[in-house]
Amino acid sequence: MTEILRVEHLKKSYDGFLAVNDVSFSVDKGELKALIGPNGAGKSTCFNMLMGQLKPTAGNVFLDGKKITGMRPREIWRRGVGRTFQITGTYPSMSVIENVQMALISHHHNIFSIAPRAWKLYRDEAFEFLRIVDMEDQADRPCSILAYGDLKRLELAIALCHRPRLLLMDEPTAGMAPSARIALMQLVADIVQDQGVSVLFTEHDMDVVFAHAHHIMVLNRGELITDGSAEEVRNDPQVQEVYLGGGTLFAEARDA
Numbered sequence: 483m484t485e486i487l488r489v490e491h492l493k494k495s496y497d498g499f500l501a502v503n504d505v506s507f508s509v510d511k512g513e514l515k516a517l518i519g520p521n522g523a524g525k526s527t528c529f530n531m532l533m534g535q536l537k538p539t540a541g542n543v544f545l546d547g548k549k550i551t552g553m554r555p556r557e558i559w560r561r562g563v564g565r566t567f568q569i570t571g572t573y574p575s576m577s578v579i580e581n582v583q584m585a586l587i588s589h590h591h592n593i594f595s596i597a598p599r600a601w602k603l604y605r606d607e608a609f610e611f612l613r614i615v616d617m618e619d620q621a622d623r624p625c626s627i628l629a630y631g632d633l634k635r636l637e638l639a640i641a642l643c644h645r646p647r648l649l650l651m652d653e654p655t656a657g658m659a660p661s662a663r664i665a666l667m668q669l670v671a672d673i674v675q676d677q678g679v680s681v682l683f684t685e686h687d688m689d690v691v692f693a694h695a696h697h698i699m700v701l702n703r704g705e706l707i708t709d710g711s712a713e714e715v716r717n718d719p720q721v722q723e724v725y726l727g728g729g730t731l732f733a734e735a736r737d738a
């Protein structure tokens with residue numbers, strides 16, 4: 483497999499406190515990889531450095547072999563790294579398809595196409611993206627009345643409009659019912675397989691992680707303690723110590 487993302491010796495210190503300490507890993511093309519760890523392990527800090535929102539204290543990030551460390555978020559996004567957030571960012575006053583059309587207008591650099599003409603633009607293409615997330619029958623519904631799980635799927639369609647080669651998903655199933663979580667991640671896994679996009683995601687729900695991730699990395703107190711298959715991670719004594727020996731993650735998974 484060819485790697486799309488390489489992270490080398492990444493470090494982030496907040497006033498002397500090492501939130502991420504010497505983390506190195508890679509993500510392959512077409513890979514669905516999870517970054518897990520207890521609360522405060524450094525997952526968001528790591529994501530924010532990959533996306534350019536935070537400047538690393540040390541270390542480097544390479545996309546397709548090119549150094550992107552220290553680049554602005556927009557430049558990293560332009561190079562093909564997309565992101566979805568824990569809190570969805572759709573426009574509630576618009577319909578489902580209009581939200582996708584807005585993303586396509588931005589993708590095609592057509593931001594001067596102001597309404598009313600704008601709503602005719604890219605409608606067929608928008609339908610294609612809604613089809614990918616199985617929402618074409620909801621195209622003309624206002625976003626404000628969508629169920630939370632549908633909003634998440636819409637957000638995924640919007641992220642795909644920019645044809646990301648790598649998608650970073652920060653707790654994609656946060657706030658969802660357990661059955662809806664599995665369904666959303668199944669959709670993501672299908673997209674990875676059908677579109678060849680790579681996905682790196684953080685997640686607290688272990689059922690979701692172990693059901694879908696090709697590989698799993700475990701971060702604990704800023705350090706990467708393992709990076710392997712579900713089987714390797716499950717049997718890793720350090721991981722068992724973190725989660726069974728007083729860590730919070732298994733408890734959260736059980737209570738979910």
Ligand SMILES: Nc1ncnc2c1ncn2[C@@H]1O[C@H](COP(=O)(O)OP(=O)(O)OP(=O)(O)O)[C@@H](O)[C@H]1O
Nearest residue numbers: 496499500501519520521522523524525526527528
């Ligand atoms: N801006 C900041 N200033 C100081 N400390 C911070 C800042 N942001 C995060 N931290 C600390 O860095 C550590 C890692 O935080 P981070 O949010 O990256 O963890 P996380 O694994 O994403 O946690 P969670 O699962 O709860 O979202 C925590 O101890 C946190 O308190």
